[in-house]
Amino acid sequence: xxxxxxxxxxxxxxxxxxxxxxxxxxxxxxxxxxxxxxxxxxxxxxxxxxxxxxxxxxxxxxxxxxxxxxxxxxxxxxxxxxxxxxxxxxxxxxxxxxxxxxxxxxxxxxxxxxxxxxxxxxxxxxxxxxxxxxxxxxxxxxxxxxxxxxxxxxxxxxxxxxxxxxxxxxxxxxxxxxxxxxxxxxxxxxxxxxxxxxxxxxxxxxxxxxxxxxxxxxxxxxxxxxxxxxxxxxxxxxxxxxxxxxxxxxxxxxxxxxxxxx
Amino acid sequence: xxxxxxxxxxxxxxxxxxxxxxxxxxxxxxxxxxxxxxxxxxxxxxxxxxxxxxxxxxxxxxxxxxxxxxxxxxxxxxxxxxxxxxxxxxxxxxxxxxxxxxxxxxxxxxxxxxxxxxxxxxxxxxxxxxxxxxxxxxxxxxxxxxxxxxxxxxxxxxxxxxxxxxxxxxxxxxxxxxxxxxxxxxxxxxxxxxxxxxxxxxxxxxxxxxxxxxxxxxxxxxxxxxxxxxxxxxxxxxxxxxxxxxxxxxxxxxxxxxxxxxxxxxxxxxxxxxxxxxxxxxxxxxxxxxxxxxxxxxxxxxxxxxxxxxxxxxxxxxxxxxxxxxxxxxxxxxxxxxxxxxxxxxxxxxxxxxxxxxxxxxxxxxxxxxxxxxxxxxxxxxxxxxxxxxxxxxxxxxxxxxxxxxxxxxxxxxxxxxxxxxxxxxxxxxxxxxxxxxxxxxxxxx
Numbered sequence: 001x002x003x004x005x006x007x008x009x010x011x012x013x014x015x016x017x018x019x020x021x022x023x024x025x026x027x028x029x030x031x032x033x034x035x036x037x038x039x040x041x042x043x044x045x046x047x048x049x050x051x052x053x054x055x056x057x058x059x060x061x062x063x064x065x066x067x068x069x070x071x072x073x074x075x076x077x078x079x080x081x082x083x084x085x086x087x088x089x090x091x092x093x094x095x096x097x098x099x100x101x102x103x104x105x106x107x108x109x110x111x112x113x114x115x116x117x118x119x120x121x122x123x124x125x126x127x128x129x130x131x132x133x134x135x136x137x138x139x140x141x142x143x144x145x146x147x148x149x150x151x152x153x154x155x156x157x158x159x160x161x162x163x164x165x166x167x168x169x170x171x172x173x174x175x176x177x178x179x180x181x182x183x184x185x186x187x188x189x190x191x192x193x194x195x196x197x198x199x200x201x202x203x204x205x206x207x208x209x210x211x212x213x214x215x216x217x218x219x220x221x222x223x224x225x226x227x228x229x230x231x232x233x234x235x236x237x238x239x240x241x242x243x244x245x246x247x248x249x250x251x252x253x254x255x256x257x258x259x260x261x262x
Numbered sequence: 263x264x265x266x267x268x269x270x271x272x273x274x275x276x277x278x279x280x281x282x283x284x285x286x287x288x289x290x291x292x293x294x295x296x297x298x299x300x301x302x303x304x305x306x307x308x309x310x311x312x313x314x315x316x317x318x319x320x321x322x323x324x325x326x327x328x329x330x331x332x333x334x335x336x337x338x339x340x341x342x343x344x345x346x347x348x349x350x351x352x353x354x355x356x357x358x359x360x361x362x363x364x365x366x367x368x369x370x371x372x373x374x375x376x377x378x379x380x381x382x383x384x385x386x387x388x389x390x391x392x393x394x395x396x397x398x399x400x401x402x403x404x405x406x407x408x409x410x411x412x413x414x415x416x417x418x419x420x421x422x423x424x425x426x427x428x429x430x431x432x433x434x435x436x437x438x439x440x441x442x443x444x445x446x447x448x449x450x451x452x453x454x455x456x457x458x459x460x461x462x463x464x465x466x467x468x469x470x471x472x473x474x475x476x477x478x479x480x481x482x483x484x485x486x487x488x489x490x491x492x493x494x495x496x497x498x499x500x501x502x503x504x505x506x507x508x509x510x511x512x513x514x515x516x517x518x519x520x521x522x523x524x525x526x527x528x529x530x531x532x533x534x535x536x537x538x539x540x541x542x543x544x545x546x547x548x549x550x551x552x553x554x555x556x557x558x559x560x561x562x563x564x565x566x567x568x569x570x571x572x573x574x575x576x577x578x579x580x581x582x583x584x585x586x587x588x589x590x591x592x593x594x595x596x597x598x599x600x601x602x603x604x605x606x607x608x609x610x611x612x613x614x615x616x617x618x619x620x621x622x623x624x625x626x627x628x629x630x631x632x633x634x635x636x637x638x639x640x641x642x643x644x645x646x647x648x649x650x651x652x653x654x655x656x657x658x659x660x661x662x663x664x665x666x667x668x669x670x671x672x673x674x675x676x677x678x679x680x681x682x683x684x685x686x687x688x689x690x691x692x693x694x695x696x697x698x699x700x701x702x703x704x705x706x707x708x
Contacts, residue, residue: 078702113603
């Protein structure tokens with residue numbers, strides 16, 4: 001355990017890494033938005049199994065920001081994918097909004113991901129054939145069926161336009177990703193992540209592909225929307241300056257999360 | 263909603279999708295055109311064979327009986343389903359044209375000798391039992407038309423050419439429009455037809471003298487079938503008997519049957535009836551008589567249906583390749599869609615819909631262009647012939663003056679439908695692969 005009291009190895013029974021354990025204990029006990037217990041995830045490499053997550057614990061609360069750092073190949077993205085229900089851990093428990101997700105079917109996890117989780121990737125991952133507006137609308141298109149879409153189309157488009165406008169893209173809505181700069185693409189990706197009004201915003205190296213100035217703008221934007229909308233912001237990053245702005249910081253080391261910094 | 267939206271964006275943003283649609287369309291079009299021509303060929307052949315043959319033909323056993331035409335016609339006419347009957351005399355002959363430059367044409371043995379089958383007919387009975395009147399009416403060149411279609415072997419004196427007045431009392435003959443055009447003949451021209459008389463068939467060692475007579479051309483007929491028109495000349499039964507010296511009155515009896523009657527039943531009943539009165543012969547429906555021809559055409563159509571399976575395979579391969587390529591190019595998008603919460607089935611459906619778009623639009627394109635091309639195939643043929651300066655459709659080979667086409671819309675829709683369904687089904691394989699893709703692996707895909 002370090003000076004924040006946040007080191008929680010897999011076999012620890014001292015409870016999960018949480019806001020409380022980071023030394024800023026809430027006045028009243030709160031239900032975590034996401035609670036991971038003893039997550040294990042390994043990959044078979046021939047005869048050997050490489051254990052990337054080796055019993056990871058973490059609790060994430062509404063409105064907080066968390067930075068996860070670690071060496072390349074330490075398993076940060078694997079952890080993020082597991083927390084975001086894209087990947088299923090080999091063992092352990094992962095509860096999102098009170099629902100144990102490790103036993104859910106693939107489609108049930110997809111539904112939960114669509115409604116509760118927003119992703120922002122290092123390389124933006126926009127659909128090249130769609131305009132900025134259509135990229136931002138994608139999660140809502142996935143959420144609603146064709147009939148509901150016809151009824152709600154106008155409202156949803158207005159919502160997407162407002163979001164893009166808020167992120168400074170009012171003049172770029174009809175542009176395809178190839179016609180946008182890196183910073184603009186990342187803002188479209190943020191708009192897309194926010195479109196479903198998720199409670200968890202998972203960002204995988206969100207500034208990793210941007211210049212310093214644009215990185216600052218994007219980072220400001222992420223923290224701003226997180227505070228304004230009470231999203232839980234999880235940042236996987238190599239950028240210590242970005243990590244320093246988070247409420248809590250963790251290092252992923254040998255498959256386990258270790259809290260560091262005040 | 264995202265399935266249709268994304269599928270349309272994926273499909274219409276890629277030139278390869280259009281290429282696939284065109285390829286599917288061309289395959290469907292080619293098949294529709296070829297099957298329409300084959301159907302047209304079959305229909306025309308049937309119509310021609312039926313028109314020139316009548317419903318039922320009775321072939322008397324000439325070697326055993328010298329049939330009386332009246333007796334035979336009378337016996338056949340007693341059947342309640344027989345509408346009319348006409349006797350024909352048939353004999354091969356060779357003719358030579360007078361006063362015209364030698365021309366090699368059609369069934370010519372040499373530039374001055376032309377081989378034909380001579381048909382001795384009673385015009386009035388023939389008109390009642392076959393499409394003879396229609397063949398007289400179909401003649402395109404007015405100068406070749408007979409003076410009186412109800413009596414086609416009558417040649418008015420004013421139509422006899424000056425140099426042919428030598429033959430004013432000669433019998434007359436009706437030849438095809440194609441033959442008149444090819445041999446540069448006109449009405450009133452004279453030609454001499456030679457045949458082997460019945461006496462030559464006695465094989466008694468006596469020297470054989472050919473039967474020969476000069477005829478005047480009264481005009482032309484046109485069945486529209488090159489092979490028939492190149493090979494047949496008509497004359498009256500009286501002139502035929504006088505020319506050939508035959509004692510027979512009937513070589514073939516052509517029988518027209520009421521439309522509602524079953525030809526096979528009438529054939530069997532006529533056969534039994536003729537046998538019962540001692541007039542045994544061979545009785546055949548027009549289909550029996552031309553079974554080899556019809557069978558060959560029918561068989562070719564069946565072969566085309568087998569070829570259709572290969573076309574279908576080709577279409578499926580094209581669609582499968584395009585879809586597989588699309589899935590391969592869109593691996594990262596599959597990861598993105600999964601990250602946005604699209605279920606595996608939804609991801610797969612995006613690509614399945616792409617396949618449906620490609621197959622349906624390709625099939626529709628093929629259906630429309632195939633029907634349009636088949637309906638205008640002769641105009642296209644003429645335009646190509648003019649453009650390229652080559653003869654694409656040789657009527658001497660195909661026996662038709664135009665490419666025959668019969669559009670069967672049910673069959674055409676079935677061809678397009680089966681192709682589309684086949685292509686859509688094959689699309690399910692790459693779509694299924696997309697659905698099963700690991701989203702994390704997909705996001706990491708370079």
